[in-house]
Amino acid sequence: MRKILRRPEGFTLIEVMIALVLFAVGMLAFAGLEVLAIRNTTFSKDFGKANAYAQQLIEVKKGTSWSYVTEGSDTPEGRFTRTWTVTTDGDIKHLSVTVSWLDPSLGTKRVSFFTDMYSNPSMP
Numbered sequence: 001m002r003k004i005l006r007r008p009e010g011f012t013l014i015e016v017m018i019a020l021v022l023f024a025v026g027m028l029a030f031a032g033l034e035v036l037a038i039r040n041t042t043f044s045k046d047f048g049k050a051n052a053y054a055q056q057l058i059e060v061k062k063g064t065s066w067s068y069v070t071e072g073s074d075t076p077e078g079r080f081t082r083t084w085t086v087t088t089d090g091d092i093k094h095l096s097v098t099v100s101w102l103d104p105s106l107g108t109k110r111v112s113f114f115t116d117m118y119s120n121p122s123m124p
Contacts, residue, residue: 039105046079050099050111053082057097058115066119069093091119 011019053076061069061084073083084097095117100110 043103043106043109046101046103046109047111049077050080050101050109053077053080054097054099054111054113057082057084058095058113061095062115062117066093066117069095069117093117093119 056076069086071085073081075081080099080101082097082099084095086096087094093116095115096112097114098110098112100108103109
């Protein structure tokens with residue numbers, strides 16, 4: 001009987017249970033990291049879109065006649081709101097563009113761009 005209990009072959013039920021618990025804990029940690037990676041990827045995608053929308057408006061306004069550059073807002077995509085303000089200082093217009101959106105896990109986020117536009121007498 002003693003030879004059967006001391007055989008080194010195989011695993012005991014306790015060893016298998018401990019190995020399964022350690023494996024489960026490791027998989028839970030990995031799943032948590034996966035959720036974090038997906039959240040960061042979504043934020044990066046939204047941040048890139050917001051930058052593109054702000055830059056796009058600045059380029060459009062730079063191609064617009066100086067006298068027609070005015071304040072306003074729009075929604076280039078359902079979740080994004082783009083607002084811009086214009087202040088005049090002599091022959092300079094200061095254009096401020098802000099794009100904001102609601103991130104489900106991080107709350108309201110915004111991106112702001114600023115530029116100066118100078119009066120060009122050759123353009124009406």
